Amino acid sequence: MAESTRFVALVACLVSLGQFAIATYLPAFAAIAADLGATAVQVQQSLTAYLLPFALALLGHGAIADAFGRRRYVLLGLALFVLGSLLCALAQNIHGLYLGRAIQGLAAGIGLVVGRAMLRDRFDGVQAQRQLALVAILFCLAPALAPLCGGWLLPLAGWRGVFVFLALLGAALLFGSWRHLAETLPQERRQSLRPRALIGGYAELLRDGRFLLICLANAGVNVAIYLYVLSAPVFVVRHLGLGEQSFAWLFLPLVAGLLIGALAAHRLVGRLATNSGVLLGHGVMLIAGLLNIALALWLPVALPWAVLALPLFGVGLMLTQPGLQVLAMDCFPQRRGLASSAFVTLQQFGNALSAALLVPLLLGSTLHLALGMAGLQLLGLLAFTLALAGRARQRLASSA
Secondary structure, X not given: OHHHHHHHHHHHHHHHHHHHHHHOOHHHHHHHHHHHOOOHHHHHHHHHHHHHXXXXXXXXXXXXXXXXXXXXXXXXXXXXXXXXXXXXXXXXXXXXXXXXXXXXXXXHHHHHHHHHHHHHHHOOHHHHHHHHHHHHHHHHHHHHHHHHHHHHHHHHHXXXXXXXXXXXXXXXXXXXXXXXXXXXXXXXXXXXXXHHHHHHHHHHHXXXXXHHHHHHHHHHHHHHHXXXXXOHHXXXXXXXXXXXXXXXXXXXXXXXXXXXXXHHHHHHEOXXXXXXXXXXXXXXXHHHHHHHHHHHHHOOOOOOHHHOOHHHHHHHHHHHHHHHHHHHHOXXXXXXXXXXXHHHHHHHHHHHHHHHHHHHHHOOOHHHHHHHHHHHXXXXXXXXXXXXXXXXXXXXXXXX
């Protein structure tokens, strides 16, 4: 039991590290701009410098882990994450920061993809969903708690100290994984990395419309909540009129909602059909999205109204996550690493595009952010509904 608990805890940390690193330095944007002589827009684009390589490399991580095993690749990723964090801490200009963030993003995606595959290697069925729900608790807390940690560290150690903290966190996880994380993929189950076999695996994924729709359904709801995470510096400081140490007013309600949703998802596993759990989550998010729009339309931009609907949206989001993850990886049981890569790639590529294009368009008002969140949730619901319809058609065709 202790070994299993330690395994799940390590996987949860691996999966969450990349999300934590996205947002830890958000409170330091102004300090970075002043110290490096950069504009606010240039510092904002350091998010894109992280998210773009994070997203683009994800498809490769699963294939490499399927070929060479999980453990060694995880250790390599953590070592690179430590290197990238130190480069950020030592950056002398904005381009040096971009380089360090790019290495961080490239490396952090390894834990996100391979950690989920390791969990699915070890657990099956309802037990797999239950463990994924537990991992989801830390995964959803990471991007919400990260700016709080950054805000506390900033006056004590400066913005460079925030990145030193990330390096130490990566080093601790590297040591823990080296000591306690066992290999979960036996030699006989490993896949070839030969170009023909790899292209065939990718082609199989791309031909599966149901798999792609499930990935899109997941990306829609996650990018929806990330609109607020990625726009936090402007939302907190400009719209709410608060200081740089006040990110808790946005992130603590989000943490509460995500935590309640993850705990509820864990309890509902085995009691509610997988599809029903996902649809229940969408019902909760739909109510939250409509409430958020109404509050933005009819009430002044102030606490608590500006953040009142966000915890409810977080509850709904987390209700969808275990079901969507299991449904996606079970489409390809022989290539779970590759399936996990594709599942996460679409989500993170959506976050990267959001940071570069969508967030700047919606930053102007809280109403625009509310409409963007609701629209993305509806996109996710449409994709999941189409995936269900496609599965029903396949069943009818096979029974005819």
